[in-house]
Amino acid sequence: MSAIKSQTKSIRQLLSNVKYGIDFYQREYEWRRSNIEELMDDLEAKFISSFDLTHERMRVRHYSHYFLGTIITVKENNQNYIVDGQQRLTTLTLLLILIHHMRKGSSSIADVSSLIFSENYGTKSFNSRTFASRS
Numbered sequence: 001m002s003a004i005k006s007q008t009k010s011i012r013q014l015l016s017n018v019k020y021g022i023d024f025y026q027r028e029y030e031w032r033r034s035n036i037e038e039l040m041d042d043l044e045a046k047f048i049s050s051f052d053l054t055h056e057r058m059r060v061r062h063y064s065h066y067f068l069g070t071i072i073t074v075k076e077n078n079q080n081y082i083v084d085g086q087q088r089l090t091t092l093t094l095l096l097i098l099i100h101h102m103r104k105g106s107s108s109i110a111d112v113s114s115l116i117f118s119e120n121y122g123t124k125s126f127n128s129r130t131f132a133s134r135s
Contacts, residue, residue: 011092014071015115020089020128021081031087039091042066068092082128093128 043066050063071085082089096112103109117124 010065011068012115015089015093015096015127017114017118018080018127019118019125020073021079022086022128023081026082026086029087029090031091035087036091039088089128093126 046066047063068088069085071089072083073085074081074083093116096115099109099112100116103111115127117126119125
């Protein structure tokens with residue numbers, strides 16, 4: 001049995017330049033509007049609790065963190081798999097895709113593309129993808 005390691009990671013650390021497989025046994029994406037609204041409300045409330053109009057943008061990095069919940073991954077045959085947290089990570093990826101599209105024509109929005117996809121020899125691919133099996 002492999003060792004279990006617990007780490008606190010930011011979304012950037014969790015999603016940047018990492019490929020995750022979503023195995024065939026994982027349930028399909030099931031979050032409804034109410035689940036997404038709850039997550040958005042929680043993120044907004046956490047941000048607002050630290051926000052001040054006089055703060056410079058760089059100060060945001062020192063705002064208190066939001067606990068997204070436990071995300072469980074496993075590495076098998078040199079591939080990372082999401083075991084628990086797929087619904088949350090998929091929702092965050094969808095939100096990041098929206099931000100990515102909003103960025104077009106606006107230099108004030110951060111580049112989040114490395115959290116969504118990566119490029120290898122000119123070919124882009126999503127950082128999360130479904131596998132038919134682990135074989």
